[in-house]
Amino acid sequence: MGDGMLEKISRAQQGDAAALAALLQEHYSFLYKYLIKATMDPSLAEELAQDTMVRCMEKIGTYNGASAFSSWLITIASRLYIDRKRRWKREAKWQEEQGVRSIRWRFESRDMEWSEVLDALSRLSAAQRMAVLLKHYYGYGYDEIGGMLQIPSGTVKSRVAAGLNQLRRELDENEV
Template sequence: MAGARSPASLHDVELAALAASGDRPAFGELVRRHGSTVRGLLRRMGAEPSLADDLAQDAFLVAFERIAEFRGEGAFSAWVRKIAARLYVRRWRRDARFDLDMEIADEGHGDEGSAADRIDLDEALKALSPAERVCVSLCYGAGVSHAEAAEALNVPLGTVKSHVKRGLDKLRARLAPGVGAQGGAEGSRGHG
């Protein structure tokens, strides 16, 4: 029996189908379910909280306009995160004061600051360069491929791969157990 089930009891695919047929409360439920995830991704990418809120709202507006394109082949949250990430990248590219290609040439040595023993992912991401943070967040937070990230950023694929590799190496080093407490030898030979 189809009955009048509440939007909260429906699966995302069902809600998207209802939203595509004009059911605004169904789309509202999707926003309630996934809004904080989208805002969190945008913050991890480097957006200030107010910008993350604005871009998340814009992403859901785009998603609402394109809801008929969502076929349920993947998670709705992944679909809307990709939309949000692309909006952030457009904004970031427009506001950027540096060129990703130039940044690779300028990097000679990594960040070596003394980090606290306990550091969370958000803090670790803040330690990355803006280019590394965007590339890592796009490829691992928003789930876009390296090629899609390169296209979105309008840079060569190798540039994206370099930023992702360097960013992941820095994250691993920052998040490794015991890193930062001893200060001293942080060389590439020993661990601990």
């Protein structure tokens, strides 16, 4: 983290609204891209990103620099998503199916290739998808992911392993 970033965080913690706005603006795109992949639902990702920014504004004083600011935001976002999924248990399956159709349409309507990997990712459970994304796309360690998702690192390892096995099976089938 550069000195400019630390300075902005420090000013934001002291109530500097402009510093806080700049911090959030610099991290919004990164956060949104993570949430799109985690939720497979563009409108939910946008809503969660905004909720994360609000939570960050409320909790900026509690950020202690123990992890990167971006990791702190991903932790907040992941927990908000997990809480949301708990509340939406019955609707979750329908939401994900709609989200996948929406993402596929967005890619295809822009003449972008719909990635088989993204398609296969969409068929993982949300818990496995988040673990695989955080480990293999964002490069976090098992302990760090466990802390973000409030689960033991062993659970993270088993979710990543199960998710990767399912992805490999699906992608191998598509190549036949």
